[in-house]
Amino acid sequence: MTSDKTRAETVGFIGLGMMGQPMARCLLGKGFRLVAYDANPASLATLREAAAPGTLDQAATPAEVAGRSDVIVLMLPSSPVVAAVMRGGPGVPGLLAALRPGTLVIDMGSSVPGETRALAEEAAARGAALIDAPVSGSVVKARAGTLAIMAGGDDAAFARARPVLEAMGETIIRTGAVGSAHAMKALNNYVYAAGLLATAEALQMGAALDLDLGILADVLNASSGRNVATETKVRQHILTGTYAGGFQLGLMRKDLETAGAIAAETGVRAESLALCREVWTRALAAIGPGADNTEIHRFLLAQARS
Incomplete structure (x- = not known):
């Protein structure tokens, strides 16, 4: 069950594609406040149509999401895209540079396990945490909030992530250390x-x-x-x-x-x-x-x- 304390945390959401869009809607429907970013402005506009007043803010960059969120969900198409969002590029700061101590990042895409472990180490160096929580299920299940979700990470990070994951999934399976879920x-x-x-x-x-x-x-x-x-x-x-x-x-x-x-x-x-x-x-x-x-x-x- 989602606690009032967890719902008080602001959840950042990056990646509003075929799966990310309905997953973000599930979070809104369960009472979470979101700060969302997507490279496609139309995806943000679509999410805004489903959001109640005061429940959704739009960020101009991934770094802005990091600066305004306690927990950040990534639903991105590939490991290279996750790495680019996390590390940024020339003149474009990434999430890592903007992470505040205590921030939790949840990579819910299908990334390469070795890269996931490397990013988790980089996040830890900034006092933050990263876990992997890829999903199994169709768009229909994403809309219904009944996805199966695998989760890799330590106990403290998983305990904090669990209410967020339960808002999007029906079955949550602990898989072991970070990278194991991917x-x-x-x-x-x-x-x-x-x-x-x-x-x-x-x-x-x-x-x-x-x-x-x-x-x-x-x-x-x-x-x-x-x-x-x-x-x-x-x-x-x-x-x-x-x-x-x-x-x-x-x-x-x-x-x-x-x-x-x-x-x-x-x-x-x-x-x-x-x-x-x-x-x-x-x-x-x-x-x-x-x-x-x-x-x-x-x-x-x-x-x-x-």
């Missing part, structure tokens, strides 16, 4: 991507055999081949041809690259991961990063016809 998120998404790819290939072979693909989906879901792709993507988004699962192909490939970085760091050969990365990379080149992740099925079909 690692687990990347590994989870690798397993999902591999399952979706295998499912799409099975559907392609089933179609070539003139099987009833709806019944094939039922068999998979009643048998050992069941996975989240067979349960939530086949009938809903692939067989209908809508391809609207709610997660972009480019983001999927980015998470696979993060998993690849983990494989390199740990010395694990991960041959299945290498193959999966190669196929998703070709799909990205063919149909673009904005395509839905379920369109890996459409890519495989087009490849078979060429």
Whole structure:
């Protein structure tokens, strides 16, 4: 339950994209006061439309967010973007330079674990703290505040972050030290991507055999081949041809690259991961990063016809 003390803290929010926008709205709906920043002014204007008077302030820079917030949520598309926002650039101060002692930064995107650990050390040098809390779930779950959230960091930082996280998520899972949540998120998404790819290939072979693909989906879901792709993507988004699962192909490939970085760091050969990365990379080149992740099925079909 969110305490009055926590609600009295001002939460900074940077990154009002497809997921960040509904997450910020959940915070507003739970009584938090926000200082928000996004590189796209239209995203800020959209959030303002949903905010009650006196609950939302707009910042001109990430550094301004740091100067006016007690807790800062980052919902940014990649680790390089997080690093740029945190460290700034020539003539553009970043969050780190403006952090006040006692500030808590929560990186809720899908960043590279090693970079997360490095930024946490830099924040600690300024008397602040950084934890990683990536999310799992669709835009629909972000709107409903029912995301699954993994959280890596020490006990004190997590205790402070928890009320903020609970305003946006239904399931909060402690993963260990800082960086562990980003690692687990990347590994989870690798397993999902591999399952979706295998499912799409099975559907392609089933179609070539003139099987009833709806019944094939039922068999998979009643048998050992069941996975989240067979349960939530086949009938809903692939067989209908809508391809609207709610997660972009480019983001999927980015998470696979993060998993690849983990494989390199740990010395694990991960041959299945290498193959999966190669196929998703070709799909990205063919149909673009904005395509839905379920369109890996459409890519495989087009490849078979060429």
